[in-house]
Amino acid sequence: MLTEHDIADLTAGRHADPFGVLGMHLRGATLWVNAILPGALGVEVIDRASGETVAKLGRQEDTFVFSARMGRRHKPFDYLLRVTWPPLQPGDPDWVVDVEDPYRFPLVLGETDAWLLAEGTHLRPYECLGAHPGEMLGVAGTRFAVWAPNARRVSVIGDFNGWDGRRHPMRLRRECGVWEIFLPGVGKEALYKFELLTQHGGILQKADPMAFRAELRPGTASIVQGLPPLHPIRPDMAQINDFSAPISIYEVHVGSWRKAEGWRWLNWRELADTLVPYARDLGFTHLELLPISEHPFDGSWGYQPISLYAPTARFGSPEDFQFFVDAAHEAGLGVILDWVPAHFPSDPHGLANFDGTHLYEHADPREGFHHDWNTLIYNFGRTEVRNYLVANALYWLERFDVDGLRVDAVASMLYRDYSRPAGQWLPNQFGGRENLEAIDFLRRMNHTVGVQRPGAVTIAEESTAFPGVSRPPSDDLQGGGLGFHYKWNMGWMHDTLSYMRRDPVHRKYHHNELTFSMMYAYDENFVLPLSHDEVVHGKGSLISKMPGDRWQQFANLRVYFGYLFSHPGKKLLFMGDEFAQWPEWQSDYSLDWDALLHAPHRGVQRLVRDLNLTYRAHPALHQLDHHPEGFSWITFDDAQASVLAFERAARDGCRFVVLCNFTPTPRPGYRVGVAQGGRWEVLINTDDPVYDGSGLPLDLREAQSLPAHGRAFSLQLTLPPLACVILRPVS
Numbered sequence: 114m115l116t117e118h119d120i121a122d123l124t125a126g127r128h129a130d131p132f133g134v135l136g137m138h139l140r141g142a143t144l145w146v147n148a149i150l151p152g153a154l155g156v157e158v159i160d161r162a163s164g165e166t167v168a169k170l171g172r173q174e175d176t177f178v179f180s181a182r183m184g185r186r187h188k189p190f191d192y193l194l195r196v197t198w199p200p201l202q203p204g205d206p207d208w209v210v211d212v213e214d215p216y217r218f219p220l221v222l223g224e225t226d227a228w229l230l231a232e233g234t235h236l237r238p239y240e241c242l243g244a245h246p247g248e249m250l251g252v253a254g255t256r257f258a259v260w261a262p263n264a265r266r267v268s269v270i271g272d273f274n275g276w277d278g279r280r281h282p283m284r285l286r287r288e289c290g291v292w293e294i295f296l297p298g299v300g301k302e303a304l305y306k307f308e309l310l311t312q313h314g315g316i317l318q319k320a321d322p323m324a325f326r327a328e329l330r331p332g333t334a335s336i337v338q339g340l341p342p343l344h345p346i347r348p349d350m351a352q353i354n355d356f357s358a359p360i361s362i363y364e365v366h367v368g369s370w371r372k373a374e375g376w377r378w379l380n381w382r383e384l385a386d387t388l389v390p391y392a393r394d395l396g397f398t399h400l401e402l403l404p405i406s407e408h409p410f411d412g413s414w415g416y417q418p419i420s421l422y423a424p425t426a427r428f429g430s431p432e433d434f435q436f437f438v439d440a441a442h443e444a445g446l447g448v449i450l451d452w453v454p455a456h457f458p459s460d461p462h463g464l465a466n467f468d469g470t471h472l473y474e475h476a477d478p479r480e481g482f483h484h485d486w487n488t489l490i491y492n493f494g495r496t497e498v499r500n501y502l503v504a505n506a507l508y509w510l511e512r513f514d515v516d517g518l519r520v521d522a523v524a525s526m527l528y529r530d531y532s533r534p535a536g537q538w539l540p541n542q543f544g545g546r547e548n549l550e551a552i553d554f555l556r557r558m559n560h561t562v563g564v565q566r567p568g569a570v571t572i573a574e575e576s577t578a579f580p581g582v583s584r585p586p587s588d589d590l591q592g593g594g595l596g597f598h599y600k601w602n603m604g605w606m607h608d609t610l611s612y613m614r615r616d617p618v619h620r621k622y623h624h625n626e627l628t629f630s631m632m633y634a635y636d637e638n639f640v641l642p643l644s645h646d647e648v649v650h651g652k653g654s655l656i657s658k659m660p661g662d663r664w665q666q667f668a669n670l671r672v673y674f675g676y677l678f679s680h681p682g683k684k685l686l687f688m689g690d691e692f693a694q695w696p697e698w699q700s701d702y703s704l705d706w707d708a709l710l711h712a713p714h715r716g717v718q719r720l721v722r723d724l725n726l727t728y729r730a731h732p733a734l735h736q737l738d739h740h741p742e743g744f745s746w747i748t749f750d751d752a753q754a755s756v757l758a759f760e761r762a763a764r765d766g767c768r769f770v771v772l773c774n775f776t777p778t779p780r781p782g783y784r785v786g787v788a789q790g791g792r793w794e795v796l797i798n799t800d801d802p803v804y805d806g807s808g809l810p811l812d813l814r815e816a817q818s819l820p821a822h823g824r825a826f827s828l829q830l831t832l833p834p835l836a837c838v839i840l841r842p843v844s
Contacts (some may be wrong), residue, residue: 131282136216144183151177155197170349213297221293231289233496243323254297261468262290271305278308304334313467327407329426333462344514344836351568359735360683363397371701375721381433399447417458447516456488494550517570526551556586570598583638601650602639624752639682656693668835671799675837678724692718716805732763780832786822792843800833
C-alpha cells in the first residue's frame with residue numbers, strides 16, 4: 114500500500130525509488146498494483162492469461178497515482194494495464210488501450226556490466242548504456258540506462274509519454290550510479306531525453322551521452338537507434354595503414370566539399386557516388402573527415418560535439434554513413450575520422466553539469482574551462498569519464514569499420530597551462546605543468562585501440578615538442594610514449610609555408626626553413642599536413658600565399674607540392690588545395706569547382722594526381738618514410754641558388770633523386786651527384802606543360818663517372834624555374 118509520502122513524491126516527480134512502489138508488490142499476504150499515469154481517466158489490471166479484469170485501480174487523493182489490491186490473489190501473475198484516456202478530439206469517445214507496465218520488468222544491467230562500469234574498466238559501455246531496442250520477457254521495447262550518480266531522480270521523457278518526467282522514473286543501480294528502465298512499446302525512431310532532478314531541486318533535460326542517433330539542430334533530442342553491427346577486422350587494414358605504406362590523405366569538410374541543387378548538403382549516399390570516386394581517381398589513399406559526431410553549431414565544423422556516439426543527422430542516418438564507409442573501402446580508400454576528446458561545449462542539453470554536478474568536467478575553471486574555444490574540458494582523472502572516451506574511440510573503429518582517428522588538439526590536453534596566463538592554471542601533483550591524467554588517458558586509449566583493433570591507426574594533432582607522441586607506451590602504461598601511430602608535423606608545415614610566402618629573391622636567406630625538418634624527421638612518425646587550419650580565418654588559400662605574378666604563384670604551389678610528396682613523411686592535403694582554389698575555405702559555401710574551367714587549376718589538379726600515383730607506385734618514395742636509411746642529402750647548402758637535392762631510397766636499394774629549384778631562375782648545366790652511372794629518367798617534372806608549366810627542356814644527360822657531392826657519379830641537367838624534378842635510374 115502506498116504511503117502519503119509515496120503519493121506526494123510520485124506526483125511531484127521526486128520519488129527516489131519508483132521501482133520500490135510502482136508495479137506489482139506483495140505486502141505481507143496482500144498483492145498490490147500501483148501505477149502513475151498523468152492524464153489517465155482510469156486504470157484496470159488485466160490477467161494476461163485469461164483476459165479478465167482483476168481489479169480497477171483507484172485514483173489516490175486526486176492525483177494521477179492509481180493503486181488497488183488484487184482481490185484474493187496472493188501470488189504475482191502476468192498482467193497488463195488497461196488505461197482509459199480522454200478523447201483525442203472533442204466529441205470522440207474515450208480512448209482505451211492495453212499497455213505493458215514498465216515496472217514489472219527486471220534489472221536492465223547485468224552484474225558484470227554494473228561491476229565494470231563502477232570500476233571504469235568496461236571496454237564497451239555503449240553495449241549496455243544508452244538506448245537499446247530489443248525484447249525483455251518476450252515483450253518488444255527499449256532498454257534505457259544512463260550514468261548520473263548524483264541525481265535525485267532520473268526519468269526517460271520522449272514523444273511516447275508527452276515529455277512528462279513523472280511517467281517513467283528510472284531505477285538507480287547504486288553500485289555504479291546508473292539509472293535504468295525497460296520501456297515496452299518504445300522502438301526505433303522514438304525521440305527521447307533524460308530528465309534529471311538535481312540534489313538542489315532543479316530540473317534538467319539532457320540528451321543521451323551514449324545516443325547512437327540524434328536530431329538535427331535546432332532539435333536536441335536523442336533518437337532510439339539500434340547499436341551498429343560489429344565489423345570484423347578487414348585483412349587489408351594493417352597493410353594500408355602500415356608505416357611502410359604510401360599514405361596520402363584527402364582531408365574533407367563534408368558539408369562544404371560540394372553542394373547539391375538548392376544549396377543543400379550532399380547526403381552520405383550522394384557522397385559515396387561523388388567524393389569517393391573523386392578521391393580515388395586523384396590517387397589518394399585515405400579520406401579524413403572533419404568531425405562527424407552530432408554538434409549543435411555548424412560554424413564549429415564539428416569540433417564542438419554534443420553526442421559523441423551519433424553520426425550527425427546533417428548527412429543522413431547512421432546506416433547511410435556506414436554505406437559511405439563501405440563505398441570508400443570498395444574503392445580502396447581508408448577512412449579516418451577527426452575525433453575530439455579534448456573538450457566539449459556547454460550547451461544546456463549536453464554533458465555540462467549533467468546531473469547537477471560537474472560530472473564530466475572539472476569543477477574548477479582553472480582546470481575545466483577552455484578560454485580559446487569557450488568550452489569545457491573533460492575530467493580525465495575520473496575513471497568513468499576516461500572509460501566513456503576510450504570506449505568512444507573503439508566504437509567508431511569497431512562499429513563503423515573506420516580505419517583510424519585523428520585526435521584533435523592533443524597539445525591542449527597535455528599541458529595544464531595551455532593557452533592560460535599565470536595564475537589561471539593549477540599544477541599537477543608534482544608541481545609541474547603536464548596534465549598527468551590526460552597523458553594516462555591517451556596512453557590507455559591508444560593501448561586499447563592497438564589491442565582491440567590491430568591495424569587501425571591513431572594520429573595526433575600535436576604542436577609541441579612533447580617527447581614520444583608516436584612511440585608505444587610501457588606495458589604498465591605508466592611510462593614510455595603516448596602510443597599514437599602518427600603525429601602531424603606542424604613544424605614542417607609552419608616552416609615551409611613561411612618559406613613559400615617569401616619573395617624568391619629573399620629565400621636564400623631562409624634556406625634553413627626548408628632543411629630544418631630533417632633534423633628531427635625521425636623523432637616521430639610524421640604526417641606532413643596542409644590542413645584546413647592553414648586556409649581559413651583570414652589566412653588565405655594556399656595559392657594566394659604564393660608570391661609573384663599569376664604564373665609564378667601556380668609554379669610556386671607546384672614546386673611546393675613536389676617537395677611535400679618527396680619529403681619523408683605521410684601526406685595530407687585539404688580539399689580545394691588540390692586544384693588551387695583562390696578563395697580561402699568557408700564552411701558555408703561549396704568549393705570553387707568553376708576554377709577547373711581554367712588551365713592552371715586543371716594543371717595543379719593533374720599534378721596532385723600524378724604525384725599521388727607516383728608516390729604510391731614507387732617504394733623509394735614511401736617505404737622508409739620513418740627510417741633514416743630512406744633519405745640522404747645530396748646538397749642542402751646551395752642557399753644562393755635556393756636549390757635542394759636529395760635521395761629517397763627503398764629497402765631493395767633503389768634510389769631516386771629529387772631536385773627542387775625555389776626561384777624563377779632556370780639553372781642550366783646544374784650538376785648533381787648520383788648513386789650510379791648511365792641513363793636516368795624523369796618521373797615528375799612540375800614544370801611540365803601538362804601541368805601548365807613552362808616546358809623548359811631539361812637537357813638531361815647520362816650520369817658520368819664524375820664525382821660530385823660525395824658520390825662517384827654525377828649527371829647534368831637544366832633545372833626549370835620554380836620546379837621539382839624527380840629522377841630514377843633506368844636500369
